[in-house]
Amino acid sequence: MRKIYVCKLKPGMILAKSVYGPNGQLWLRAGVTLTSQYISSLLRSKINFVYVLDPFLSDAQNEEIVSDQARLQANKLVKNVLTNIKQGKQGPIVDNNFLKVVNRLVEEVLDNKDVMYNLADILSTDEYTFNHSVNVCILSLLIASNLRYTRSRLQDIAVGALLHDLGKTKIDKRILMKEGCLTNEEFAIIKMHPVLGADILSCRQRDLADDSLKIVLQHHERCDGSGYPHQLLHHQINESARLVMIVDVYDALTSDRPYRAALQPHQVLSLLKYSGNHAYDPVFLQTFFEHVPAYPVGTALRLSNGDIGLVVKNKVGKTFSPTVRVYWAEGKEPYKNEFEIDLAVEQSIFVEEVLSEEKKEELFPLYPKNE
Numbered sequence: 001m002r003k004i005y006v007c008k009l010k011p012g013m014i015l016a017k018s019v020y021g022p023n024g025q026l027w028l029r030a031g032v033t034l035t036s037q038y039i040s041s042l043l044r045s046k047i048n049f050v051y052v053l054d055p056f057l058s059d060a061q062n063e064e065i066v067s068d069q070a071r072l073q074a075n076k077l078v079k080n081v082l083t084n085i086k087q088g089k090q091g092p093i094v095d096n097n098f099l100k101v102v103n104r105l106v107e108e109v110l111d112n113k114d115v116m117y118n119l120a121d122i123l124s125t126d127e128y129t130f131n132h133s134v135n136v137c138i139l140s141l142l143i144a145s146n147l148r149y150t151r152s153r154l155q156d157i158a159v160g161a162l163l164h165d166l167g168k169t170k171i172d173k174r175i176l177m178k179e180g181c182l183t184n185e186e187f188a189i190i191k192m193h194p195v196l197g198a199d200i201l202s203c204r205q206r207d208l209a210d211d212s213l214k215i216v217l218q219h220h221e222r223c224d225g226s227g228y229p230h231q232l233l234h235h236q237i238n239e240s241a242r243l244v245m246i247v248d249v250y251d252a253l254t255s256d257r258p259y260r261a262a263l264q265p266h267q268v269l270s271l272l273k274y275s276g277n278h279a280y281d282p283v284f285l286q287t288f289f290e291h292v293p294a295y296p297v298g299t300a301l302r303l304s305n306g307d308i309g310l311v312v313k314n315k316v317g318k319t320f321s322p323t324v325r326v327y328w329a330e331g332k333e334p335y336k337n338e339f340e341i342d343l344a345v346e347q348s349i350f351v352e353e354v355l356s357e358e359k360k361e362e363l364f365p366l367y368p369k370n371e
């Protein structure tokens with residue numbers, strides 16, 4: 001399947017993933033052929049992108065870490081919790097229903113912990129905070145389960161990750177959604193959200209696990225003391241918070257925000273890998289790298305020998321070395337028969353460039369140009 005911005009949809013394309021509305025209601029089912037009417041209603045909605053079938057990748061690896069249902073359930077839960085806090089409702093936050101959702105996520109991730117993380121897991125709604133919290137939860141669970149954490153610790157991490165930004169409910173939306181640069185004062189206000197979130201939880205959820213609370217309070221600390229709110233150093237930061245901080249940065253940078261476009265996974269991984277400082281825990285970074293592909297399935301690549309193709313497979317531990325299905329020689333002549341190169345095996349060939357969306361559409365059109 002291929003992620004495509006709604007403004008680029010054309011009638012005849014087939015949805016590869018169902019589209020859900022803001023409350024998790026089904027809008028369009030996977031498999032439906034898009035008509036101009038459907039496209040107009042998608043354009044009117046606040047949905048940025050959808051997934052459509054890609055004839056070049058119909059047989060490509062497409063493993064999900066959690067089901068759409070579990071993701072939707074979690075998304076709805078976070079939305080309810082944050083809305084209730086915003087409205088000043090009192091009472092415990094992590095109730096039985098919350099734990100039910102958490103347990104389902106933990107079970108599903110444990111079942112799929114050998115799968116590479118796939119950005120295509122993102123839901124097609126623009127509700128950033130809710131999606132972001134669920135993404136951070138799922139990827140944190142994936143890393144933690146590969147570190148063989150106990151089930152109860154996984155649950156505590158999931159609770160903390162789902163709630164990590166709850167302090168933002170106390171911050172003016174105009175500052176959170178501002179398109180330009182933040183003033184120093186505005187940034188100082190945003191920096192209060194970890195403490196605000198931890199305060200809310202300490203008041204309303206006295207039995208909360210230390211890991212969960214520390215994730216909320218410390219997810220913006222950095223191991224070299226450059227973070228906030230308390231400029232803690234590596235050994236002073238809770239272990240689970242050291243894990244979640246990496247995932248939080250990754251998901252934030254790979255998402256479109258009002259003030260900047262999303263970076264691509266390989267750009268963010270390079271930032272994390274070559275940042276040259278000691279902001280992040282090296283052990284967690286290593287496990288993170290093993291499970292997050294630099295070039296997700298469907299990425300169009302130019303290789304060092306000039307060949308051009310699409311990523312069809314990623315393997316655990318081979319973050320920067322996908323299997324590429326090659327279609328074009330030197331980007332000019334199409335090969336008669338496409339073939340695959342596993343860059344983890346063919347070590348003399350490496351990725352030269354990630355092609356732009358425009359170039360990809362030109363070389364790998366979803367539909368013939370004259371249609």
Ligand SMILES: [Fe+2]
Nearest residue numbers: 164165219220
């Ligand atoms: Fe945050």
